[in-house]
Amino acid sequence: MQTSILIVSKNRKSELEYTLNILAQIIDFSENEVLVFLDGCIDNSKILKEKFCWVGWFSSEKSIGASAARHQLYPKAKGQFLMGFDDDAHPLQSDFIARTLTVFKRYPTVGIVAFQEIKGVFGSDQEALSQVNSITEEYLTNEFIGCGFAIRKDVYKATNGFPVWIDIYGEESCVAIEVLSKGFDIMYSNKIKVNHRVDREERKLMGQNYFRFGKQLKNTTYYYLVYYPFPVVKILKLYWHNFIKYALIDIKCFKIFFNVIFEVLLNIRKILKYRKPISETIINKIQYLLALKY
Numbered sequence: 001m002q003t004s005i006l007i008v009s010k011n012r013k014s015e016l017e018y019t020l021n022i023l024a025q026i027i028d029f030s031e032n033e034v035l036v037f038l039d040g041c042i043d044n045s046k047i048l049k050e051k052f053c054w055v056g057w058f059s060s061e062k063s064i065g066a067s068a069a070r071h072q073l074y075p076k077a078k079g080q081f082l083m084g085f086d087d088d089a090h091p092l093q094s095d096f097i098a099r100t101l102t103v104f105k106r107y108p109t110v111g112i113v114a115f116q117e118i119k120g121v122f123g124s125d126q127e128a129l130s131q132v133n134s135i136t137e138e139y140l141t142n143e144f145i146g147c148g149f150a151i152r153k154d155v156y157k158a159t160n161g162f163p164v165w166i167d168i169y170g171e172e173s174c175v176a177i178e179v180l181s182k183g184f185d186i187m188y189s190n191k192i193k194v195n196h197r198v199d200r201e202e203r204k205l206m207g208q209n210y211f212r213f214g215k216q217l218k219n220t221t222y223y224y225l226v227y228y229p230f231p232v233v234k235i236l237k238l239y240w241h242n243f244i245k246y247a248l249i250d251i252k253c254f255k256i257f258f259n260v261i262f263e264v265l266l267n268i269r270k271i272l273k274y275r276k277p278i279s280e281t282i283i284n285k286i287q288y289l290l291a292l293k294y
Contacts, residue, residue, distance in 0.1 A: 004035060009038055009087035010041055011041050029054055035077060066171065067167060079153065083100070088197045090194065100115075100192050113150045113189055115193065116132065117147055120199075138187060138190070142186065163226075165226070177227055178278075213256055218260045225271050
């Protein structure tokens with residue numbers, strides 16, 4: 001098996017169906033597979049199993065979180081290269097697999113290829129593609145985003161995989177730092193483009209920004225506790241920045257801020273069981289690598 005396309009979905013049947021319909025038209029199933037994990041879905045996502053019988057389906061009756069779901073799903077893949085997509089994201093080029101493998105072949109030390117994200121809801125893929133510059137851009141980076149990326153299976157197996165101590169938002173950073181610590185690189189390439197079909201205004205109305213604020217604050221704290229040799233200063237700076245920029249000017253953020261502090265204190269002993277500090281050399285390398293352009 002050449003590649004495995006892996007998707008975790010929770011209560012977004014229509015988005016998942018849209019993505020699978022696109023993949024069905026462009027995937028050669030003799031060399032590639034698609035695996036989907038339904039994370040505690042209480043909508044009717046399960047009925048998609050009948051329509052998309054070529055998908056390898058896995059599920060959990062109770063939601064375990066996006067990262068833990070990936071942790072379970074990725075070891076089941078048979079492909080030499082693992083491609084991760086969000087359920088509301090799809091590749092914009094029919095030859096996206098060939099483009100990705102070309103990047104891996106050209107750069108032998110690359111363990112992860114980060115795709116270009118084109119965020120928004122468009123009338124067509126052509127409209128989505130028209131939003132970005134067509135000039136090729138590739139560079140080494142310190143991160144990737146979960147809506148579209150590829151990782152070599154042997155590289156993924158060399159890490160601890162997606163963490164079970166983070167639920168959602170921040171899990172990619174954990175895989176990224178472990179990949180870099182193993183001596184591999186992360187390459188951003190805009191030759192592979194993904195349309196992340198996110199309606200930003202709708203998410204604001206649904207309170208997703210507050211949800212993200214809390215999750216990112218908590219999970220970044222855990223990230224420092226697990227990977228940094230001396231995390232205290234980084235954590236203090238993290239909380240000071242978020243208190244000044246968000247908690248002081250928004251009452252909802254203020255409440256979330258202190259709820260996160262309570263939750264972290266409650267779970268700190270459990271998180272410290274996963275502590276495996278990364279060398280200062282790798283941490284310094286991460287700081288000097290280019291960040292992704294969103």
